[in-house]
Amino acid sequence: MVGEAGVDAVGLVFYAKSSRYITIEQAVEICAALPPFVSVTGLFFDASEAFVNEVLDAVPLDILQFHGSETAEYCNRFDRPYIKGLGMSGVTADSFRKVADQYPLAQGVLVDGHAPGAAGGTGKSFDWTQVPRDYSKAIILAGGLKVDNVASAIRTARVYAVDVSSGVESEPGVKDSAKVAAFMDEVRQASLAY
Numbered sequence: 001m002v003g004e005a006g007v008d009a010v011g012l013v014f015y016a017k018s019s020r021y022i023t024i025e026q027a028v029e030i031c032a033a034l035p036p037f038v039s040v041t042g043l044f045f046d047a048s049e050a051f052v053n054e055v056l057d058a059v060p061l062d063i064l065q066f067h068g069s070e071t072a073e074y075c076n077r078f079d080r081p082y083i084k085g086l087g088m089s090g091v092t093a094d095s096f097r098k099v100a101d102q103y104p105l106a107q108g109v110l111v112d113g114h115a116p117g118a119a120g121g122t123g124k125s126f127d128w129t130q131v132p133r134d135y136s137k138a139i140i141l142a143g144g145l146k147v148d149n150v151a152s153a154i155r156t157a158r159v160y161a162v163d164v165s166s167g168v169e170s171e172p173g174v175k176d177s178a179k180v181a182a183f184m185d186e187v188r189q190a191s192l193a194y
Contacts, residue, residue: 005180006188009039011065011163014047014055019172020165027059041065041083052078065110072103083140085110088126096132106137110163113143125149128157147182151190162187 012027013020022030031040042061044052046068055061056078066075067085075082084103086096088111100109111131113124125144132139138160141153146167154162168183170176 004035005177005184007038007180007184008161009041009062010034011041011043011165012059012061013043014051015043015045015067017045024055024058027055031060039063043067044070046070049074049077056080063107067110067112072105075103076105081107083108083110085112085142087112088130088143089113089124091130093130093132096130097135100135100137108138108140108160109135110140110142111159128153131157131159133158145183147179147186150183151186154187154190 010030012022012030014024014027015021027042034040039062040060041063042052042055042059043065044055044067052064061080064075064078064080064082065085066082070084075084082105084100084106086099086109088096091099096111100106103109111126113126128141131141139157140161140163141157141159142163142165144167145153145162145164150162150164150167153159164183166172168175168179170179
């Protein structure tokens with residue numbers, strides 16, 4: 001469904017405490033059904049190195065996304081491009097840079113509405129003006145995005161990409177095709193504006 005909506009990437013959640021958690025077997029099936037040129041991101045939260053490698057052995061992931069307290073040294077172990085997720089609740093642009101700069105090999109930084117050190121996927125938003133527009137790496141905006149605010153978020157934060165989950169779900173873990181299509185329409189329109 002999301003592939004047909006024109007998304008650039010899909011995220012597969014390998015965090016057992018998430019309502020969006022999927023097994024390795026489910027991930028393999030999802031990847032096999034995706035259209036060409038849709039990137040596959042594997043999301044992990046303080047996972048063991050052995051588990052990440054087990055997933056990598058079975059699932060064709062293009063990029064890894066780390067959302068826990070993983071160090072840069074840990075993130076670099078997998079010889080795969082990665083994004084580091086950072087909680088923005090109570091974070092300023094300056095403190096963002098101090099944390100994000102600890103991951104020099106990250107391809108980008110995903111900013112979310114949760115508190116630093118907490119798990120993402122809460123659907124909580126944050127002050128988008130705290131996202132530095134001149135940061136040297138790609139910034140992906142997440143947290144509380146939905147059809148009625150994603151265009152404003154894009155215009156305010158001027159980020160590389162947006163990441164949505166709960167904002168396009170009919171219930172936790174279940175994507176709604178109409179919400180996905182409407183969200184993507186808003187993203188395209190906002191992206192054309194700048």
